[in-house]
Amino acid sequence: MSWTLTEDHLEDLARGAAVLGTGGGGDPYVGRLLVRQAIREHGPITILDPSEVGDHDLVVPTAQMGAPTVVHEKLPSGEEPVLALRTLEKHLGKRASATMPIECGGINSMIPLVVGARLGLPVVDADGMGRAFPELQMETFGVYGVPGSPMAIGGERGETTVIDTGSDNRRMEWLARGVTIRLGGVAHIAEYTMSGAEVKRTAVPRTLSLALTVGRTIREARENNLDPIAALSEALRETLYRNLRVLFRGKVSDVERRTEAGFARGRAQAVSFDGEHKLELLFQNENLLALVDGEVRCLVPDLICVLESESAEPITTETLRYGQRVVVIGISTPDLMRTPEALATFGPSAFGLSYGFTPVEELV
Template identity: 75%
Template sequence: MSYTLDVRDLADLARGAALLGTGGGGDPYIGRLLVEQALRDGPGTITVLDPAELGDDDLVIPTAQMGAPTVMVEKIPRGDEAVAALRALEVHLGRRADATMPIECGGINSMIPLLVAARTGLPVVDADGMGRAFPELQMETFSVYGVPGSPLAIGGENGETVVIDTGADNKRLEWLARGIAIRLGGVAHIAEYAMSGADVKRTAVPNTLTLGLRIGRALRTAREEHRDPVEALAETMSGTLYDKVRVLFRGKVVDVERRTVAGFARGSATLAAFEGGGRLELTFQNENLVARADGEVRCVVPDLICVLEADSGEPITTEGLRYGQRAVVVGISAPDLMRSPEALAVFGPGAFGLEVGFRPVEDLVSL
């Protein structure tokens, strides 16, 4: 069902999107401030469009930010770069968009399409192509199920535009766009995966903006009511496409190793158990990719590995990890369309160079 979103929903959505970001996707806080500003300056509300209500021939142009989350928190966007990218792609295609959409529901990319919507009046489709956050542009259910990312348009902070077309080769598209993102200072705003309403219904993970909003509300309410955030999270996920929630570990951050390299934030973090000698190691490339407890895999990409502050339930991003934080690490099952062999080939552990096979979190960790 379609509905309108207003400024009071943004804090909850940002919290839920941070959780779906699985440590990456960029901190949605800055995106939220930009959307709030645009809503105050403009229409006041944003239409969230259920994908089921899209016309098959509607043109949907997703918008996003790409870059290292470590840079995103230091280099604040001007606010109109993603609109410029959308407009450049419209000119290139010779057609106006009927709606925008996230390519990624986790992290700041839950907010960028809202910013475009608030500035242009376009509705935002309640769906995305990652069902979480991933570090590279070809890691999309759109791509897995046959929608090309090309042509892709980039809008920079000085009004520059770049349009890249690599045909069906989405990995090459990522490679070239990342080159421009690096030269723009580590972050670029993009419009890509332009597609018909029919293709959205066929290839997107549905209702993920609404899911982010519900997760954020649940975590806030749990805190207000002094309830266990993981319990509230499990209740929220029940009945959705993400219905298995497992506690992987509870402990304290004792080591973080992180570097920004080739346009990504790469590294690892170690947590020590509150009680006993157990340790959990997280490996990340922007997002958490694998969690190993005492060397044994507990959860692996594309299943979601989320680090929450133990008391408040507030999600912690990989660039926000600090020595001494008390955390609970949660694994969440990815939707089935993200666990197919075609999907695992694009964003399973092998796609990140991990020498680990995919196993569902519900098989690795019992309730």
């Protein structure tokens, strides 16, 4: 059922989106400020349940792409994703009926809301990743037959580019990444144009609602002096993300991070509070692999989320720092993201990892 998103929802939504973003997806704080300003200027946003989208409606997802580390220095104005959408509409000769996130993490849960508020478009409560991934071909949309092309890119100075690689989503990513790097490391995009029927068939449903639930659950648990992790585990049990496992508790002891080829890449290490165990995280914008004492505890596409140990506030990969006290959790992805076709697109082998995928609920 559709609902109206207002400024009052944004803090919980941003927190939940950062958890589901598995360390990536861009800075949720920046996204929250952009949406708040758009709502104040243009009014609240209609959030459409996927079941309410007409089969023949044109849905155009919008997003930000680039290295999350760059966004701290190149804050968007909010005009860039609108420019990308309008450019793609002009190319297609059609107007969008709605927009939608491509991922449910960080700032990219927020960018379609900015577009929706500014243009008066509804935003579909679904996305194509069920979390955040670093590359554009890593979408359930593409896995189940929707091409990403043609896509449009909008830059901060009004630059636009249209890329059309047909059904080759990987080449679309490669070309778009090159353009984004030359725009300064961050750009805004419109891609994976699809019908309402294709949304229902290929998208991970109700992830904006899920992000709101996750963020609200953590806040309310803190306000009531309850364990936020236990509360979150209970809240997820009846969703598509059924299993939460605590992977590690300890203190960050080292972070290696570099901005390379349009991504934030690196690894982080932590030591347990008793000094007996060690965690290693590998990330490419998002957390991909968690090893405890050299053993796999969780790996992509399941979610690896780093939270502050007392407040359970999510910590993104670009804000990981030495000395932070953390709890690292693993959350199972929906079955839609664990099929052989999905794992071939965004499973461990897609990132060059030598481990086969095992669900987190079996590892821990």
